[in-house]
Amino acid sequence: MRVGEKGQVTIPVEHREALGLLPGSEVEFERRGAELVLHKSRVSGRGVRVVERLRGRSRSGMSTDQLLALTRS
Numbered sequence: 001m002r003v004g005e006k007g008q009v010t011i012p013v014e015h016r017e018a019l020g021l022l023p024g025s026e027v028e029f030e031r032r033g034a035e036l037v038l039h040k041s042r043v044s045g046r047g048v049r050v051v052e053r054l055r056g057r058s059r060s061g062m063s064t065d066q067l068l069a070l071t072r073s
Contacts, residue, residue: 021040
């Protein structure tokens with residue numbers, strides 16, 4: 001397998017099928033010493049990643065229902 005000019009490689013079909021990778025699937029890379037490991041992302045889409053990163057950081061002391069009531073009034 002060869003890395004192209006833009007840093008792209010083709011993932012062999014048997015590996016794509018084993019991981020359930022379809023066009024548009026999100027993947028992550030993990031560096032382990034001299035190895036690079038590809039993982040199918042547990043979350044997909046930028047919005048989901050942002051929400052996951054922010055989850056549990058609210059310090060308002062208000063419940064979700066109270067916050068929603070504020071935004072709806």
